[in-house]
Amino acid sequence: MYQEIMKERKAQIESEFSKIKSQLPDGDFKDIFMYPIEAGGKRVRPIILLETVKMLGGNLEEAMHFALALEMIHTYSLVHDDLPCMDDDELRRGKPTTHVIFGEGNAVLVGDALLNYAPELMIKGVKTMREPLHGIEAMETIMNASGVHGMILGQVYDIENENKSLAIEAVRKINALKTSQLIEAAFVAGGHLAVCSAKDIETLRSIGRHLGISFQIQDDILDVTSDVEHLGKPIGSDKKNMKRTYVDILGIDACKSEVMQRTEEAKKLLGSLNGDSAFLVALFDYLASRIS
């Protein structure tokens, strides 16, 4: 059941991306622009946003613009992060990274284009909504999460601290910004789109925080325990980039137990909200035990 919905949502998201592709100006850039989107991925963020809206009784069609925008922002951040002047990674999702195939100039432009497209898409969404002001709140949530007070700040700290010995607090701070912010935004934007109360928004934020941290810890675990075939990128890339991870500092066992603990906490909070949370519960369990 869970896997069917997951597959269906993924297909739905990818079909929406195809529609976007068909509306892009003709020429080579169309394929370059879509390359990192079409390279795949779990689509965790847009699925969380859509399923949060569904659980809370909101309008899924209206929510789609915001879900796609969130995935575009996540994708642009990977494209720029993989550049030689950043993490210099050549493999992602089992495929060569954008700059490896299309050159660095195009990779910079594709990232810019994806980041610019996200608000364009959300504005389009807002304009068709029955309650546009809630759409504005959702858009603000997403853009703030990806900006200088969110993901980009995490990226900045990450660069500043490469090659430095960090305490666990610093690692937590960097990851809370770099990874958790967009995942939190998926829940909170979903809440705004479903027009829920300020109290429920705060609950959604806490769920997103637990899930975001647990997601990053699981990533760090996989970076040392998985293999390139499952992961789609070289293992040990954190070590190569001289990044301190949760695993370095806490050890694998403590990491695994934190993932479990936060997943349970997130599920408990989810249970306090109205609506059918079965799919999200299953998603949380999947994320905690994923191998890629």
Next chain:
Amino acid sequence: MYQEIMKERKAQIESEFSKIKSQLPDGDFKDIFMYPIEAGGKRVRPIILLETVKMLGGNLEEAMHFALALEMIHTYSLVHDDLPCMDDDELRRGKPTTHVIFGEGNAVLVGDALLNYAPELMIKGVKTMREPLHGIEAMETIMNASGVHGMILGQVYDIENENKSLAIEAVRKINALKTSQLIEAAFVAGGHLAVCSAKDIETLRSIGRHLGISFQIQDDILDVTSDVEHLGKPIGSDKKNMKRTYVDILGIDACKSEVMQRTEEAKKLLGSLNGDSAFLVALFDYLASRIS
């Protein structure tokens, strides 16, 4: 009179940027983020937006968020355009470019941060407006102008055609996207913010188109006739980057006459709108005869 207003507007815009700086997270990135903004510039786009709103009787305070956002988008595009993997320019506005001082990784991030900040600022603006739906129109105008159907597409064509012999139509198309779109957006967004009619919006778009093209031709003229001291960047950079310009194809005299002709046309169209256009007329004349 014209020069006083120009100076005052510039000071006002720069003081708003200082306020933004003071609200950024503490640390080195604050200075890196603001470096390309503080490097100066004529602030033509935000001044056009504000003066269009003023001429049409709109609210200047509400318009400021949009003016600053437009300048941030223009600035991010320069930071990324100057990167070694793009035009590889080391001097801009008489100062070393962002990547020369802070490294390429930081220059990519600063550009991303500025591009992300622009919609954040406009959303903030929309939320305080008495008529938020007109703010959404202004935001859409600006984000569409800078995206894959606008400025970024121009950038893509520019890269694709480097080193190629282009006909005048191709040069016009590239520049219409790369330069004119943001200048057009300054007028059209100003029109939306001042809640003007669809007919007036079209007039503003035509004014922007004439002024944008004339602005780019003047840039091409200065690239061969000015000097590094006035221009703040090396002259002959188009030739270095193997770009075909208006001057290459049409010659200096035809270029100068097109600048004059389009400026007069823009002034005539301006005269057909209600409101005091004296400042914008003076600005158009200044732009047509500028030496930097």
